[in-house]
Amino acid sequence: MLAYSAVVDEVPGLVTQARRGDRRAFAELYRRFSRAVHGVVLARVQYRDAADLVQDVFAIALERLPQLGEPAAFPGWLLAIARNRAIDHVRGRRPTDELSDVPVDAPRSAEVAQVLAALRKLPDAYQETMILRLVEGMSGPEIAAQTGLSPGSVRVNLHRGMKLLREALGITTAPDEEKALSK
Amino acid sequence: MSKPEDDYLWDGSGPEDPEVARLEALLAPLRHTAPLDEVRLRRGRGRRILGAAAVLAVAAAAVTLVLVWPRADERIGAIVRPNPCAGGEGFAFTAAGSVACNDRSVARGTLPVKGTLDTLASEAELAIADIGVAKLFAGTRVRLDRTSVERHELYLERGRMHARVIAPPRLFAVGTPSAHVTDLGCEYTLEIRPDGSGSIVVQSGKVELASPGSGGSGAGHVVVVYAGMRANLLPGRRPGLPLVEDSNPRLVAACGAWERDPEQGVDEVLAAAGPAEAITVASLAELAAPADRRRILERLAQLSSPPQQLTVDQVLEEPAFFRMWMLDVVTRFQAGTR
Numbered sequence: 001m002l003a004y005s006a007v008v009d010e011v012p013g014l015v016t017q018a019r020r021g022d023r024r025a026f027a028e029l030y031r032r033f034s035r036a037v038h039g040v041v042l043a044r045v046q047y048r049d050a051a052d053l054v055q056d057v058f059a060i061a062l063e064r065l066p067q068l069g070e071p072a073a074f075p076g077w078l079l080a081i082a083r084n085r086a087i088d089h090v091r092g093r094r095p096t097d098e099l100s101d102v103p104v105d106a107p108r109s110a111e112v113a114q115v116l117a118a119l120r121k122l123p124d125a126y127q128e129t130m131i132l133r134l135v136e137g138m139s140g141p142e143i144a145a146q147t148g149l150s151p152g153s154v155r156v157n158l159h160r161g162m163k164l165l166r167e168a169l170g171i172t173t174a175p176d177e178e179k180a181l182s183k
Numbered sequence: 184m185s186k187p188e189d190d191y192l193w194d195g196s197g198p199e200d201p202e203v204a205r206l207e208a209l210l211a212p213l214r215h216t217a218p219l220d221e222v223r224l225r226r227g228r229g230r231r232i233l234g235a236a237a238v239l240a241v242a243a244a245a246v247t248l249v250l251v252w253p254r255a256d257e258r259i260g261a262i263v264r265p266n267p268c269a270g271g272e273g274f275a276f277t278a279a280g281s282v283a284c285n286d287r288s289v290a291r292g293t294l295p296v297k298g299t300l301d302t303l304a305s306e307a308e309l310a311i312a313d314i315g316v317a318k319l320f321a322g323t324r325v326r327l328d329r330t331s332v333e334r335h336e337l338y339l340e341r342g343r344m345h346a347r348v349i350a351p352p353r354l355f356a357v358g359t360p361s362a363h364v365t366d367l368g369c370e371y372t373l374e375i376r377p378d379g380s381g382s383i384v385v386q387s388g389k390v391e392l393a394s395p396g397s398g399g400s401g402a403g404h405v406v407v408v409y410a411g412m413r414a415n416l417l418p419g420r421r422p423g424l425p426l427v428e429d430s431n432p433r434l435v436a437a438c439g440a441w442e443r444d445p446e447q448g449v450d451e452v453l454a455a456a457g458p459a460e461a462i463t464v465a466s467l468a469e470l471a472a473p474a475d476r477r478r479i480l481e482r483l484a485q486l487s488s489p490p491q492q493l494t495v496d497q498v499l500e501e502p503a504f505f506r507m508w509m510l511d512v513v514t515r516f517q518a519g520t521r
Binding site (some may be wrong): 055141 | 189192193195202203205207209210211212213214215217218220221224
């Protein structure tokens with residue numbers, strides 16, 4: 001829980017400093033939150049567009065930082081910008097083949113695309129949480145700190161989301177068996 | 184109680200969930216690792232600032248359009264009647280920038296009878312029918328009261344105009360809050376301040392100043408200002424005393440005092456005036472109270488002797504003798520032999 005409390009405790013100070021024009025503080029906010037923004041964006045847009053949108057979201061955030069009321073609300077506020085920006089981006093666009101854009105070799109790219117598609121088909125409540133966990137490599141406490149969700153909700157989302165993903169991908173391996181195999 | 188595999192999914196603790204680990208490994212290349220792009224950040228901000236500027240520009244244009252666009256009743260009016268500043272009877276005008284004719288923003292047009300022209304921050308040239316032209320300076324507002332072959336009349340509400348007229352006397356006149364200015368064939372600059380007071384400087388010919396309300400009929404207080412002279416215009420009162428442009432400062436001050444208090448200022452005007460300012464004293468004789476007239480004429484006789492050896496008593500008895508004397512004073516003034 002150290003990461004969770006550290007993020008929650010330090011963010012308001014960083015936001016306050018960034019508001020005063022401290023670019024290092026803003027860069028630190030980027031370092032801490034860019035993966036979360038990327039995950040939120042990736043849940044809605046193609047991989048090749050996600051990185052650009054992340055920069056875009058932070059540019060918007062920097063512009064609007066003076067409008068943010070409570071510094072502690074920064075995480076939820078930032079991800080709301082990310083969601084809106086992603087929705088704006090995909091509005092009116094035709095889906096295209098994502099395989100060629102995934103930065104993995106050809107044999108695995110199809111599977112990556114398949115998993116991504118499955119993740120995006122998860123219910124909204126699980127979608128972002130699962131991408132943040134599996135793609136961005138964030139822990140449950142980090143996800144909770146950076147999304148504003150309670151740790152309990154994140155845990156439930158991960159459990160149920162993983163269950164649905166297994167079903168979607170046709171993974172039947174019982175956890176207990178896997179656990180036994182790993183020992 | 185959470186299951187052990189959920190612990191791995193939760194925070195990586197506990198026994199590894201191989202499927203979760205496999206998916207993590209599979210998707211890890213997609214993880215965001217790019218640093219903050221400062222260049223793009225600035226460019227993005229600049230683009231947004233430009234975007235905001237564009238939005239503001241569009242908004243400003245919209246506001247301007249709303250302000251300038253004729254009101255609905257005017258648009259309807261434009262359909263059923265011609266634009267009153269677009270032609271027809273009146274004084275034609277052109278402006279260096281935008282002016283307001285009947286509160287409509289235009290650069291040129293025709294000022295109709297009873298119409299107003301406000302130069303705003305621009306200058307405009309207004310034709311006085313076919314007998315002259317008036318330059319209207321910025322901040323000037325005029326109204327065309329009348330135009331006919333017998334008489335053309337403007338009303339200068341505020342601002343400054345320079346008029347040049349080549350026509351028989353009394354064909355062109357300008358009303359003001361202070362005096363009625365009748366052209367007697369000349370060129371002059373007339374200025375009216377926001378409080379209604381003003382001044383006139385005559386460059387050539389002469390103009391007649393009459394008390395407000397006289398309508399230039401000559402009734403009431405009337406004085407003539409000749410080329411090379413100036414006069415103050417006093418709101419709601421008689422015209423000021425005409426002064427030669429290079430009058431001595433003491434006389435200028437004395438005339439100011441007389442304009443403020445005619446009963447107390449006569450003696451100082453008479454004392455301050457020299458032979459060169461005899462025309463001012465002659466004008467004082469026309470404007471002052473009858474009780475003051477004898478001592479004014481006696482002082483005038485010292486500065487510019489009456490023609491044909493007339494006496495002050497004779498002049499007091501016969502107005503024609505005064506006009507004869509006045510003509511002699513003016514002739515000397517214009518001849519520079521004052």
